[in-house]
Amino acid sequence: MDRARTAQPPGVLSMHILPADHHDRDWDAIIVPREVKERLLSQALLVLEHGRKLSMLSGLPHGLIVLAGPPGTGKTTMARGLAQVAALALARKGATALVEINPHAFPSDMLGESQRNVTRLLTETVPEIAAQRPFVVVLIDEVESFAVRRSTASFEANPVDVHRATDAVLLGIDEIAKNLPQVLFVTTTNFIEAVDEAFLSRADLVMRFALPDRETIERILAHALGELAVQWPALLPLAQDGARLSGLAALCEGWDGRRIRKLVLAALAQRLDVARDPSHLSWDDLFSAARKQGGVEWAGGAAPTAHELFPDVPKELKHDHDHDHGQHHHPHLHRHTQTHQREEK
Numbered sequence: 061m062d063r064a065r066t067a068q069p070p071g072v073l074s075m076h077i078l079p080a081d082h083h084d085r086d087w088d089a090i091i092v093p094r095e096v097k098e099r100l101l102s103q104a105l106l107v108l109e110h111g112r113k114l115s116m117l118s119g120l121p122h123g124l125i126v127l128a129g130p131p132g133t134g135k136t137t138m139a140r141g142l143a144q145v146a147a148l149a150l151a152r153k154g155a156t157a158l159v160e161i162n163p164h165a166f167p168s169d170m171l172g173e174s175q176r177n178v179t180r181l182l183t184e185t186v187p188e189i190a191a192q193r194p195f196v197v198v199l200i201d202e203v204e205s206f207a208v209r210r211s212t213a214s215f216e217a218n219p220v221d222v223h224r225a226t227d228a229v230l231l232g233i234d235e236i237a238k239n240l241p242q243v244l245f246v247t248t249t250n251f252i253e254a255v256d257e258a259f260l261s262r263a264d265l266v267m268r269f270a271l272p273d274r275e276t277i278e279r280i281l282a283h284a285l286g287e288l289a290v291q292w293p294a295l296l297p298l299a300q301d302g303a304r305l306s307g308l309a310a311l312c313e314g315w316d317g318r319r320i321r322k323l324v325l326a327a328l329a330q331r332l333d334v335a336r337d338p339s340h341l342s343w344d345d346l347f348s349a350a351r352k353q354g355g356v357e358w359a360g361g362a363a364p365t366a367h368e369l370f371p372d373v374p375k376e377l378k379h380d381h382d383h384d385h386g387q388h389h390h391p392h393l394h395r396h397t398q399t400h401q402r403e404e405k
């Protein structure tokens with residue numbers, strides 16, 4: 061277990077101590093040109109390894125990376141992967157803490173509260189973590205709600221409060237750049253126009269993510285099918301059929317990476333037979349799911365009844381008296397609903 065056992069400080073979603081083997085996957089999962097990964101990793105290592113010396117420069121680094129781009133283009137996954145790979149590079153010098161921040165924990169209706177929350181994070185929480193681990197990567201998703209652009213802040217929120225909260229972010233980042241140069245902020249946004257200009261100007265690197273091109277789509281599909289083949293080896297030939305992969309990729313032009321990965325899941329759920337035994341997945345299923353854009357055609361004859369579908373489930377496997385239609389919640393009576401609670405990724 062690499063997850064800190066104690067309760068997380070306010071605004072902190074999770075903390076992981078890296079490197080840890082099962083964190084390798086993220087970096088490998090994101091398919092982008094080699095230069096993109098090299099630039100990111102170099103930027104991270106420059107700050108984490110040499111931040112102390114660089115902080116003596118008049119133009120010191122702020123230890124801030126902004127990943128911007130449309131939803132589903134791999135920004136968050138890449139940020140997590142970056143933390144792991146940087147931690148691998150630094151492992152001989154000490155561990156790296158990856159701290160994920162919940163940006164929605166900061167805005168508040170209470171006057172002055174947002175500012176206090178931000179200040180607490182940047183002057184107490186992060187420095188405390190940095191005192192315990194040699195290297196710290198702080199991941200802030202949806203940074204547009206953390207460093208709200210002051211010039212266009214919505215008037216629904218109290219503009220004075222928004223101003224002060226963003227001021228507190230800038231102040232906090234400046235202090236950390238000077239005093240804790242081994243802290244790196246990696247932030248993501250799909251709405252860069254809403255991120256404060258002075259925050260962006262502090263970024264050492266603003267990297268814009270684009271939708272995958274045709275060749276990248278093909279490689280994402282191959283990667284997704286390759287992962288399935290680890291679980292169902294009969295599917296390996298699918299992952300290796302370049303000609304068909306390229307045909308399938310042509311149907312996915314304009315899609316983001318998340319949607320491309322979901323296509324493979326949609327293909328598994330085209331037919332009951334495949335859903336029950338994924339090793340039956342065929343090219344037809346994949347092409348048909350792509351043509352339907354992952355959805356369903358509202359077509360076909362009468363569907364079989366529940367009993368026609370599953371006629372022979374034995375009586376002893378049925379929970380005829382184990383249910384609760386009441387409004388109130390009795391956790392112990394909710395056994396049959398637990399299978400509905402699946403975590404969304």
Ligand SMILES: Nc1ncnc2c1ncn2[C@@H]1O[C@H](COP(=O)(O)OP(=O)(O)OP(=O)(O)O)[C@@H](O)[C@H]1O
Nearest residue numbers: 089090091131132133134135136137250280317318
């Ligand atoms: N270039 C890519 N190569 C491979 N997989 C990708 C790529 N881009 C996105 N994906 C996949 O899409 C899914 C979503 O990625 P992720 O959550 O990192 O996107 P995001 O840019 O942070 O999206 P959002 O802006 O909605 O938060 C992940 O499963 C990821 O593996």
Ligand SMILES: [Mg+2]
Nearest residue numbers: 135136201248
């Ligand atoms: Mg994200």
